[in-house]
Structure formats: structure tokens, C-alpha cells
Amino acid sequence: MEAEIPKVYSPEAIEPRWARYWIDRALYRPSDDVSRGRFCLLIPPPNITGVLHMGHMLEHTEIDVLMRWHRMRSENVLWLPGTDHASIATQMIVERELGREALPDLEPGHAANSTWQREGQRIRREIGREKFVERCWKWKEENGDTIRRQMERLGASVDWTRARFTMDPAYSRAVLEVFVRLHEEGLIYRGKYIVNWCPRCGTAVSDLEVVHEERPSHLWHIRYPFEDGAGHITVATTRPETMLGDTAVAVNPSDERYREAVGRRVVLPLLGRVIPVIADDFVDPKFGTGAVKVTPAHDPNDYEIAQSHNLPRVKVIDEQARMTAEAGPYKGLDRHEARNAVVHDLREKGLLAKTEDYVLSVGTCQRCKTVVEPLLSTQWFMKMKLLAQPAIRVVEEGLVKIVPENYKKIYLDWMYNIRDWCVSRQLWWGHRIPAWYCDACGEVVVARETPASCPRCGPAPAGLRAEEDVLDTWFSSALWPFATLGWPDQTPDLGRYYPNDLMIMGFDILFFWGARMIMMGMKFMNDVPFRELYIHALVRDAERQKMSKTKGNVIDPLDVTETYGTDAVRFALGISAAPGTDIAFSIDKIEANRAFANKIWNAGRFILMNLQKLPENLRGQLAAALQPLPGLGFAPAGAGPPHLASSARLGQALVDRWIFSRLLAVTREMSEALGSYRFHEAAYTIYHFFWHEFCDWYLEWVKPEIAQAGDRRPEVVGSRPAGSVPTSDVGLPSSDSFAAWLNLTRVFQAALHLLHPFMPFITEELWHQLPHPEPALSRAKGRESSISLAPFGLVSDRVADPVSQRQFETIQELIVAARNAKAEMGLQKQEPAAQVGSEDLRLLELFREHQQSILRLAGLEALNFTRERLAPNVGSLRRVNAAVDLRIFHEEQVDVEAERSRLERDRDKLEQQMAQVRKQLDNEEFRRRAPQEVVRATEHRYAELAERHRKVVEELERLGTRRA
Ligand SMILES: [Zn+2]
Numbered sequence: 026m027e028a029e030i031p032k033v034y035s036p037e038a039i040e041p042r043w044a045r046y047w048i049d050r051a052l053y054r055p056s057d058d059v060s061r062g063r064f065c066l067l068i069p070p071p072n073i074t075g076v077l078h079m080g081h082m083l084e085h086t087e088i089d090v091l092m093r094w095h096r097m098r099s100e101n102v103l104w105l106p107g108t109d110h111a112s113i114a115t116q117m118i119v120e121r122e123l124g125r126e127a128l129p130d131l132e133p134g135h136a137a138n139s140t141w142q143r144e145g146q147r148i149r150r151e152i153g154r155e156k157f158v159e160r161c162w163k164w165k166e167e168n169g170d171t172i173r174r175q176m177e178r179l180g181a182s183v184d185w186t187r188a189r190f191t192m193d194p195a196y197s198r199a200v201l202e203v204f205v206r207l208h209e210e211g212l213i214y215r216g217k218y219i220v221n222w223c224p225r226c227g228t229a230v231s232d233l234e235v236v237h238e239e240r241p242s243h244l245w246h247i248r249y250p251f252e253d254g255a256g257h258i259t260v261a262t263t264r265p266e267t268m269l270g271d272t273a274v275a276v277n278p279s280d281e282r283y284r285e286a287v288g289r290r291v292v293l294p295l296l297g298r299v300i301p302v303i304a305d306d307f308v309d310p311k312f313g314t315g316a317v318k319v320t321p322a323h324d325p326n327d328y329e330i331a332q333s334h335n336l337p338r339v340k341v342i343d344e345q346a347r348m349t350a351e352a353g354p355y356k357g358l359d360r361h362e363a364r365n366a367v368v369h370d371l372r373e374k375g376l377l378a379k380t381e382d383y384v385l386s387v388g389t390c391q392r393c394k395t396v397v398e399p400l401l402s403t404q405w406f407m408k409m410k411l412l413a414q415p416a417i418r419v420v421e422e423g424l425v426k427i428v429p430e431n432y433k434k435i436y437l438d439w440m441y442n443i444r445d446w447c448v449s450r451q452l453w454w455g456h457r458i459p460a461w462y463c464d465a466c467g468e469v470v471v472a473r474e475t476p477a478s479c480p481r482c483g484p485a486p487a488g489l490r491a492e493e494d495v496l497d498t499w500f501s502s503a504l505w506p507f508a509t510l511g512w513p514d515q516t517p518d519l520g521r522y523y524p525n526d527l528m529i530m531g532f533d534i535l536f537f538w539g540a541r542m543i544m545m546g547m548k549f550m551n552d553v554p555f556r557e558l559y560i561h562a563l564v565r566d567a568e569r570q571k572m573s574k575t576k577g578n579v580i581d582p583l584d585v586t587e588t589y590g591t592d593a594v595r596f597a598l599g600i601s602a603a604p605g606t607d608i609a610f611s612i613d614k615i616e617a618n619r620a621f622a623n624k625i626w627n628a629g630r631f632i633l634m635n636l637q638k639l640p641e642n643l644r645g646q647l648a649a650a651l652q653p654l655p656g657l658g659f660a661p662a663g664a665g666p667p668h669l670a671s672s673a674r675l676g677q678a679l680v681d682r683w684i685f686s687r688l689l690a691v692t693r694e695m696s697e698a699l700g701s702y703r704f705h706e707a708a709y710t711i712y713h714f715f716w717h718e719f720c721d722w723y724l725e726w727v728k729p730e731i732a733q734a735g736d737r738r739p740e741v742v743g744s745r746p747a748g749s750v751p752t753s754d755v756g757l758p759s760s761d762s763f764a765a766w767l768n769l770t771r772v773f774q775a776a777l778h779l780l781h782p783f784m785p786f787i788t789e790e791l792w793h794q795l796p797h798p799e800p801a802l803s804r805a806k807g808r809e810s811s812i813s814l815a816p817f818g819l820v821s822d823r824v825a826d827p828v829s830q831r832q833f834e835t836i837q838e839l840i841v842a843a844r845n846a847k848a849e850m851g852l853q854k855q856e857p858a859a860q861v862g863s864e865d866l867r868l869l870e871l872f873r874e875h876q877q878s879i880l881r882l883a884g885l886e887a888l889n890f891t892r893e894r895l896a897p898n899v900g901s902l903r904r905v906n907a908a909v910d911l912r913i914f915h916e917e918q919v920d921v922e923a924e925r926s927r928l929e930r931d932r933d934k935l936e937q938q939m940a941q942v943r944k945q946l947d948n949e950e951f952r953r954r955a956p957q958e959v960v961r962a963t964e965h966r967y968a969e970l971a972e973r974h975r976k977v978v979e980e981l982e983r984l985g986t987r988r989a
């Protein structure tokens with residue numbers, strides 16, 4: 026604490042140092058002490074291709090705030106970090122890199138990227154799987170920890186010693202185990218089914234990876250002539266090119282218009298194939314003409330219809346989005362060319378009945394934006410209905426609580442309508458599906474290890490062919506809550522940290538990830554993966570627009586933390602983070618909170634500089650008094666840390682009783698707010714307390730006393746000039762000034778603790794400068810000291826003191842009233858005398874006791890006291906509250922006009938209030954129904970208002986007379 030405290034707060038000088046300190050000492054590794062409560066959260070693993078953006082920063086800030094908060098309450102906290110291998114994203118980046126190396130001369134840009142991608146895909150096939158995957162690992166080693174380094178710098182209090190990667194050998198073993206077990210139970214199967222196919226990425230993608238966009242298009246009405254030549258049936262379609270794969274026309278069985286048509290046959294235009302007209306409930310009679318074409322190979326609903334009617338499936342579009350041989354004359358055309366050709370030919374033949382405008386929802390690939398093609402393909406699927414049942418139950422029963430609650434309904438709706446999940450991907454980077462094919466007999470083997478022979482035909486002559494596909498990345502992520510803890514082995518971590526307490530994620534991955542973790546957790550652990558799931562908001566710009574590169578409104582977290590400091594950015598996010606509402610974020614907000622960080626720094630510097638002036642022995646006593654009591658160690662949450670619990674005995678001055686009582690309230694409010702994810706309320710509560718109560722009032726109030734202690738030797742420190750109230754509590758220190766110092770240091774230290782979850786760096790820095798005993802406790806636990814590990818429970822209930830709080834607030838009201846009056850009278854720079862009038866003797870006594878502080882803080886020369894309400898008089902009469910009047914003596918400078926308008930405002934306001942109360946009193950219903958004492962109180966209130974009104978009017982009259 027002898028160190029010089031820099032005058033100017035510069036986060037760049039302190040943040041990297043503490044970030045390093047926390048990691049080097051592995052401070053956030055939970056202890057093995059199982060007697061302490063625990064709190065556990067697993068990070069949503071960022072992709073290895075990821076770079077930190079504002080969404081991560083919000084997510085990590087919210088998580089870190091909660092982790093630090095729980096740690097302060099002496100819980101054993103685990104925040105487990107890690108990264109995801111991001112199958113498709115990583116593969117695309119590596120392909121592009123390969124392409125770029127082969128064609129280095131292209132001008133970088135969108136066109137070059139496309140060319141590099143195509144070239145890279147070609148090179149990938151050329152060099153083969155093994156070399157390509159090696160290349161991906163190399164990329165991962167070199168670039169895959171960008172986000173980790175960024176998290177380290179931003180001070181995320183994770184346990185780096187437990188960092189996991191979804192393709193670690195141990196993790197991969199869990200993936201393999203899950204796949205094999207689900208296959209054994211028939212929950213994973215291989216089948217031909219409609220998948221969403223991205224022709225550009227060359228892989229199947231799941232429903233969730235398809236982004237739907239509204240696009241203007243058409244609805245084409247096409248005539249299908251009956252086979253017997255008697256008329257036709259008109260179908261409406263949004264995708265005319267797929268008609269080449271039609272195998273039926275369907276109508277709703279209840280549709281009277283088509284009663285005669287069902288069972289007859291029509292000729293498929295352009296190709297001449299004969300197909301039946303069938304009836305199926307699935308058809309919506311209100312869509313188009315009520316008759317629809319059935320294309321089982323290119324539409325999931327048609328596929329279902331085909332299943333139940335036993336229709337053939339004709340694939341007319343291939344994996345490159347070109348027309349197949351089944352498309353007859355259209356073979357080889359791209360799907361868009363084919364559409365134009367088909368429409369053109371239908372029109373020529375007079376079979377196009379009508380073309381209407383129609384807004385179509387088009388599915389595009391989340392990764393590359395290409396329009397996905399639903400097509401029939403052989404893939405691996407997971408049966409979801411059975412797996413979904415327990416995951417529905419636990420959310421309905423609240424065993425997993427989803428917050429905000431509106432997401433619960435969205436989750437349940439999705440789960441009730443869940444479809445089988447296509448888990449195979451035609452990619453190379455990822456978990457390879459553990460399946461082998463015997464080409465001799467067609468057997469498919471799924472096993473934990475490479476099988477030596479075919480179970481049906483023995484040692485296969487050509488050997489077994491391994492599956493080429495890998496698993497959807499979300500397959501492995503779904504196991505995150507238990508695979509990271511060592512499953513399938515029964516490790517101590519698994520026993521201790523499963524289920525996790527909480528999961529925090531964005532809405533965009535609720536189904537990709539949240540729902541699947543719940544399903545897999547129930548399936549393999551027979552328990553929920555986490556007890557609460559909090560969905561955080563999105564960070565948008567000041568106009569609530571989505572941040573995007575093209576709009577140029579992106580705030581880069583690394584830039585702003587560099588410029589303003591991590592603490593300021595974190596606090597700005599925290600104070601904006603109300604649940605369920607997107608965050609309107611801006612540089613202005615960060616600047617405002619940078620100013621708050623400056624305020625903390627300056628207050629800290631003032632206190633620390635004065636502390637350094639104290640005599641050595643007084644400082645020693647302070648350090649000892651601030652020391653947590655030996656043997657208590659980390660107090661259980663709620664028990665109250667010793668250094669605050671005993672404060673009630675020391676807070677003998679009114680200002681101390683007030684601030685400790687407020688501190689208790691603030692701690693409770695923050696605790697409640699953080700317990701229900703109201704980060705904004707918690708942040709605002711401590712902001713207001715620190716700035717507007719601790720700095721503006723407490724520090725100002727005690728300034729003379731703490732300065733005095735520094736000027737004298739402790740033995741001769743005088744008693745407090747005013748405000749000392751005798752107390753019968755025991756164990757008081759010998760001097761009031763010592764008490765003032767001790768209380769100030771305690772409150773400041775507690776405020777740092779409360780600020781710490783939001784602002785870890787500045788609080789760590791200032792906390793270390795406070796007088797500390799040898800950190801014996803921390804050392805005993807093999808830890809270096811840190812504010813984040815110092816015990817801080819809730820402040821003891823004993824300091825709750827509503828009477829003192831009310832008294833201090835009355836004094837504040839008096840001071841504020843005096844300041845306002847002076848300002849309105851233009852007397853800011855002067856120290857006039859004033860008079861206080863009240864019929865409440867106890868109040869007058871209170872003011873008299875604290876006269877010196879009141880004079881100093883209000884800027885008054887003298888105060889005199891009158892045991893009655895002040896009579897209206899010219900000038901400066903001010904109502905402090907319902908019981909107290911204040912008059913500033915400075916008549917000659919009174920601005921009569923200003924005074925008159927103030928009185929007129931008072932009068933109007935009183936008249937309004939009187940009218941309201943009158944209305945209530947005149948209400949028969951109220952008089953009959955309300956309890957007697959309520960009616961009496963209302964009457965009393967009316968009388969009081971009338972009295973005040975009389976006085977104001979009197980005073981106004983006096984002003985008027987004078988002017989005349
Ligand atoms: Zn794609």
C-alpha cells in the first residue's frame with residue numbers, strides 16, 4: 026500500500042497484468058473441498074474459427090458476473106471453457122486456404138473467394154482424406170485459439186486447466202459411444218429420406234441450418250389432362266421444374282370439387298407419364314386450386330404422402346442441382362434453367378392455365394446462402410420423437426427452468442413437432458461415423474472399433490469399406506454437459522458437476538443445441554444437463570438495428586476494450602442487459618461508464634492517499650481490524666463475513682448507521698436482481714450506491730474526520746465534532762476518528778466487492794492497495810490473494826436500521842432544499858444563514874446534532890431552529906418535507922418574480938392534489954367501503970393540504986402587495 030497511486034486511471038496499465046495474474050495462479054480452479062456449495066456452468070463452446078464479437082462479450086460478461094458473484098459467496102465455482110471443432114466452417118476455411126495457395130495471384134474479394142473455394146474442394150479430393158484432415162489440425166493448432174486468447178485478455182474467470190475441445194480423444198470417445206449405443210437401440214438408422222441439400226457446400230444440412238427468406242415469386246397453375254381425354258385437373262405449384270418428378274396428383278378427401286377425380290389417372294405434361302389422382306388429408310383445399318402435385322423425391326411432405334400411398338419416388342435433380350436423366354429432355358440443365366424451360370414449354374402447349382404473383386419462403390444455406398434443394402438422399406438419421414418425450418417433461422415440470430419464460434412455449438412447440446434429425450454430413454473434418462459396409466453382402470456394421478470381418482460373410486474378400494461421412498457438429502455439442510466431465514467414465518468431476526446449475530446462450534442456438542443437450546442428458550445421464558437455461562438478448566446498435574459489416578455499425582469488443590478499458594465495456598453491457606429485451610448499444614454508453622470507472626478510481630485514490638498519511642500504528646490497527654477472523658475461513662453464503670458482521674458495533678455515528686443499512690439493502694437488491702438475471706438492475710443499484718450515496722454523501726460527510734486523523738497522532742485524535750450518538754455496544758475502538766477510518770475502509774472495501782463482478786480489474790487493483798493483513802487464509806489454501814476469492818457474504822442483518830436511514834434521509838432533504846434554494850436565489854457562492862422550523866422536536870434535535878455537517882454540506886453560515894412551522898414570508902421559504910420548513914436569510918437579493926412563479930406552481934400543484942382528494946372523499950362508494958381509519962386519514966390529508974394552500978396563498982398575496 027506504499028505504492029504511488031497514479032493520478033489518472035488507465036485501464037491499459039492494469040488490465041493485462043491482472044488477467045495474467047488470474048491465469049498464472051489458476052485462481053479459478055475450484056477447490057476439491059466438497060463441503061462447500063458448488064455452482065457450475067459450461068461455456069457455450071465458441072467455434073475454433075470464431076473471433077470474439079459483441080454477442081460473445083455480452084454472453085461472457087453475463088456469465089462472468091454470475092460466476093464471480095457466486096464465488097464471492099464462498100461457493101466452489103466451476104466455469105468450464107472450451108471450443109468446438111465447427112465441422113463445416115473449418116473445412117470451408119481450409120479449402121479456401123488450399124485454393125489460395127494454388128492461385129495466389131487473384132485479387133482478393135468475393136469472386137476470388139468463390140474460385141478459391143472451388144479450387145480448394147478439387148485439391149481436397151486430390152490429396153485425399155488423411156492429408157486434408159492433417160491440414161485441418163494444423164490450421165486448428167495455429168489459429169484455433171484466437172478466441173481463447175481474447176477471453177484470457179478480457180478476464181473471463183474460467184478454469185483453463187479444464188479446457189475442452191470437441192475433438193479431443195476423450196471427447197471423441199464419448200461421441201463414438203453415444204452413436205453406437207443409439208444405433209444399437211434403433212434410435213439411429215440409415216435411410217433414404219428427404220434432406221436439405223446445399224449444392225454449393227456439397228453436403229446435407231439439418232432443418233435448423235436452413236435460413237428461410239421471403240422472396241417474390243409465382244404460383245403457376247398447370248393443367249394435367251385426364252388419361253381418358255375427358256378434361257383436366259389444374260394443380261398449383263411454386264416449383265414447376267419439379268413436376269418432372271411427379272408421381273401423383275393429390276386432393277383433400279373432403280373436397281367436393283374433386284369427388285369424381287379421385288381414382289382416375291392423368292397424363293404428366295411434357296413427359297407423358299401416367300399418374301394417379303389420390304386423396305390425402307394432408308392437402309389443404311384452400312391452397313391454389315385445391316389439387317397439388319406430389320413429388321416424393323423433392324419435398325418432405327410429398328415424401329410422407331408417397332410413403333402412405335406406396336408411390337414411386339423419382340429423383341429429377343441431383344447433388345449439383347442439375348436435372349437427372351429422369352428429367353428426359355431437360356437432363357443436364359441447371360435447376361433454374363430447367364424452371365424457365367418447363368414454364369416456356371407448358372405455355373407453348375397451352376397447359377399453363379395461369380401465373381400469379383406469390384411471395385415464397387425460400388430455404389437457403391445458413392453457411393453460404395445458396396438456395397437449398399430438398400432431395401432424396403441416403404443419410405444417417407436420429408429418431409427424435411422418443412428422445413424428445415423426457416426433454417418435454419422436464420421443461421414442463423420445471424426441472425429445467427427456461428428464462429425468460431416466453432421461450433418455454435417456443436421450445437415446447439418445437440419439441441412437440443420434432444422430426445428426425447439428419448446427423449450425417451458429407452464432409453471430412455469432424456467425427457467420422459463409425460460404420461463399415463460389406464460390398465459383398467451389403468451388410469452395414471456399426472462398431473466401436475474397426476471390425477476385422479463381415480459378421481454375415483466372414484472375412485470379406487475386398488475388406489470392409491468405411492463410412493466417409495462425418496457427424497453434424499451439433500451431434501458432439503449435444504454431449505457437452507457430460508462429455509466434458511469425463512463421461513462415459515464415472516469421473517469425480519462427473520459426479521460433482523453434473524447436472525450443471527445453469528446454461529446461458531443466445532436464442533439462435535436454443536434448438537441446435539439447448540434442446541439437444543436436454544435430450545442427450547436425459548438419455549445418457551438420466552438427469553437434466555442443467556437446472557436453468559437463460560436466453561440472453563442480442564446486442565444491437567443505438568437505433569436497435571442489427572450490427573452488420575455492410576451497415577458499418579459493428580462495435581468491435583477488442584477495439585472498445587482497448588480504448589475504454591474492459592471494465593467500462595462490461596459495465597455498459599451489464600447496465601443495459603435487461604432480460605427479454607435486445608440491447609441498444611453505443612459508444613456513448615461505454616463512455617458514460619468509463620466516466621464511472623474514473624469516479625471509482627478517483628474515490629479510491631482519495632481514500633488510499635489519505636490512508637498513506639495515517640500514522641503507522643493506526644494503519645496497523647486498521648489492517649488487523651479488517652482481517653477476516655481466523656478460523657472462520659470462507660463463510661458459507663448468507664452467514665455474513667466477519668468483517669462486515671461486526672460492523673454494527675462500530676457504526677455508532679448516524680452516517681455510519683445509514684451507510685451500513687444502505688449497504689445491506691444494496692447487497693440484497695443486487696442478490697435478488699442477479700438471481701433473476703436482471704443484470705441491469707444489479708448494475709444500476711451498485712452504480713447509484715457508489716456514486717450517489719457513497720461518494721456524494723458518505724465520503725463528503727466524513728472527509729473532515731479522516732483528514733483530521735491523518736494530521737494528528739492517534740492518541741490525541743479528537744472526538745467527532747457532531748453527530749456522535751452514544752451507543753451501548755461493546756468493543757468500541759478508543760477513538761471516533763479510528764472508527765471513522767475503519768468504517769470508511771469497510772464500506773469502500775464492500776463497495777469494491779459489490780462492483781467486482783461487473784468490473785473485475787479496477788476493483789482488483791484498488792483492493793490490493795487497501796491495508797491487508799497477511800493473506801494467511803488464502804495462502805493456506807495454496808492461493809494468492811484476490812478480491813475475487815476473498816470472502817464476502819451478505820452483510821449482517823444486524824446493520825439493518827430503517828430509523829437511522831430515515832433520519833439521514835431527512836438531513837439529506839434539508840441539505841438539498843438549502844442547496845436548491847441558494848441556487849434559485851443565485852447564492853451558490855455565498856454562505857447565508859438559514860432558519861429551520863418544525864413542530865417535531867425530535868427532528869429539530871436531529872438537525873441540531875448534525876449542525877456542523879449540515880452547514881458544511883449545504884454551504885450555510887448558521888442555522889437557527891424554531892419549534893413551529895415558519896410563517897409565510899417574502900422570499901425564501903421552502904418546504905423540506907411534510908414536517909419541516911426552511912428559510913434562507915437573504916431578502917434583498919430575492920428574485921421576486923422567480924419566487925412568485927415558484928409559489929404559483931406550488932399553489933397549482935396543491936390545488937390539483939386537493940381536487941383529487943376531494944373527489945375521493947365525495948365518492949359514496951369509497952366512504953361506504955373503505956375502512957374507517959382510511960377515510961379519516963384521507964380527511965386529515967385534505968385538511969393538511971388546505972392548510973398548506975392557505976399559507977402559499979397568503980405568501981403570494983404578500984408578494985403582490987409588496988410589488989404594488
Ligand atoms: Zn452451403
Ligand SMILES: [Zn+2]
Pocket residue numbers: 463464465466467468479480481482483485
Ligand atoms: Zn458381408
